[in-house]
Amino acid sequence: MKVNGVSYRSIWRDASDGAVRIIDQRWLPHDFRIAVLDSLDDFAAAIRDMWVRGAPLIGATAAYGVAVQMARDPSDAHLDHVHAVLNATRPTAINLAWALNRCRAALRPLHASDRAGAAMRLADAIADEDVEINRRIGEHGLGLIREIAAAKPAGEPVRLLTHCNAGWIATVDWGTATSPMYHAAEAGIPLQVWVDETRPRNQGALTAWELGSHGIAHSYITDNAGGHLMQHGLVDMVITGTDRTTATGDVCNKIGTYLKALAAHDNGVPFYVALPSPTIDWTVADGLREIPIEDRAATEVSHVQGRDAAGGIASVEVTPAGSGVANPAFDVTPARLVTGLITERGICPASRAGLAGLFPELASAESRAS
Numbered sequence: 505m506k507v508n509g510v511s512y513r514s515i516w517r518d519a520s521d522g523a524v525r526i527i528d529q530r531w532l533p534h535d536f537r538i539a540v541l542d543s544l545d546d547f548a549a550a551i552r553d554m555w556v557r558g559a560p561l562i563g564a565t566a567a568y569g570v571a572v573q574m575a576r577d578p579s580d581a582h583l584d585h586v587h588a589v590l591n592a593t594r595p596t597a598i599n600l601a602w603a604l605n606r607c608r609a610a611l612r613p614l615h616a617s618d619r620a621g622a623a624m625r626l627a628d629a630i631a632d633e634d635v636e637i638n639r640r641i642g643e644h645g646l647g648l649i650r651e652i653a654a655a656k657p658a659g660e661p662v663r664l665l666t667h668c669n670a671g672w673i674a675t676v677d678w679g680t681a682t683s684p685m686y687h688a689a690e691a692g693i694p695l696q697v698w699v700d701e702t703r704p705r706n707q708g709a710l711t712a713w714e715l716g717s718h719g720i721a722h723s724y725i726t727d728n729a730g731g732h733l734m735q736h737g738l739v740d741m742v743i744t745g746t747d748r749t750t751a752t753g754d755v756c757n758k759i760g761t762y763l764k765a766l767a768a769h770d771n772g773v774p775f776y777v778a779l780p781s782p783t784i785d786w787t788v789a790d791g792l793r794e795i796p797i798e799d800r801a802a803t804e805v806s807h808v809q810g811r812d813a814a815g816g817i818a819s820v821e822v823t824p825a826g827s828g829v830a831n832p833a834f835d836v837t838p839a840r841l842v843t844g845l846i847t848e849r850g851i852c853p854a855s856r857a858g859l860a861g862l863f864p865e866l867a868s869a870e871s872r873a874s
């Protein structure tokens with residue numbers, strides 16, 4: 505997607521020098537900076553400290569981390585070491601383990617001298633696949649938006665609500681929850697997007713920055729505003745992303761998603777989740793009990809980062825000295841509250857049968873493995 509009129513992916517291998525570059529999300533939406541990832545420490549820090557973030561982008565970054573390391577030391581021992589270091593960076597988004605396991609399984613049988621080239625080709629393939637998956641999610645989601653638009657007086661916007669940033673910078677391109685929005689905008693359907701701020705890290709500001717860059721009308725709202733807007737008939741559909749969805753359709757996503765699903769359920773508002781297939785964890789049946797929830801730094805809650813009056817980026821403390829802080833980063837929305845899952849193969853009910861119907865080969869591979 506575009507930044508100041510120039511097309512970017514969130515991660516890429518630069519043709520000029522072969523280096524892996526990322527959009528460094530720590531400074532957005534105020535500063536657009538690009539960083540090079542080179543050492544294993546760079547890749548681990550980029551994922552752990554959220555220079556890159558979003559489940560699909562974490563997976564692609566890990567794949568490039570493996571590739572760069574295989575050029576330095578393609579031994580079995582180093583492959584296992586890189587896998588272990590990167591896999592320990594963030595626990596909740598399943599795409600990280602998915603990408604690392606895929607890389608290791610593909611590289612292990614190869615002679616060490618063949619691994620560097622194969623690893624880089626695989627990282628490029630994982631990135632390209634993510635772009636295509638998200639493009640297709642956008643096409644399927646567009647159908648839902650079209651249906652809502654068709655039931656409205658001509659010219660009246662379709663009002664969507666989204667939580668966190670499941671936008672193009674949370675993926676390699678397009679985004680998951682935002683891809684239907686970009687497709688709808690291209691199709692000329694007027695939109696109004698309610699963007700939850702998504703404390704503590706305010707990823708909603710990233711979504712607002714993305715939508716603004718592409719001319720999509722949006723309003724940045726507090727995390728607590730969504731229920732009120734739904735009660736007053738101001739939300740036609742909720743679309744979120746997901747960091748891990750179980751084989752039974754439970755959706756783990758950014759903290760606060762569950763409350764939006766409850767409010768949507770109470771108000772008869774459809775609640776859809778944009779789900780790329782690498783984000784399905786076929787090994788988990790009960791999201792609430794089985795998905796590890798990232799417990800992040802207290803400073804993410806006690807402090808807020810933003811632009812100060814002088815134009816610099818500053819962090820200010822909002823909590824009183826001595827207050828305890830808790831920071832669970834994700835929650836699980838039970839499948840019964842999810843209207844449907846928008847995948848690259850179409851839309852299905854949030855259920856084992858629904859997912860297995862769209863991805864029979866993945867569902868049966870897992871049942872063979874267990």
Ligand SMILES: CSC[C@H]1O[C@H](OP(=O)(O)O)[C@H](O)[C@@H]1O
Nearest residue numbers: 557558559668670674745746758
């Ligand atoms: C399409 S990204 C899915 C997901 O990732 C985000 O998490 P984080 O900002 O912690 O990396 C968020 O939950 C998005 O919805």
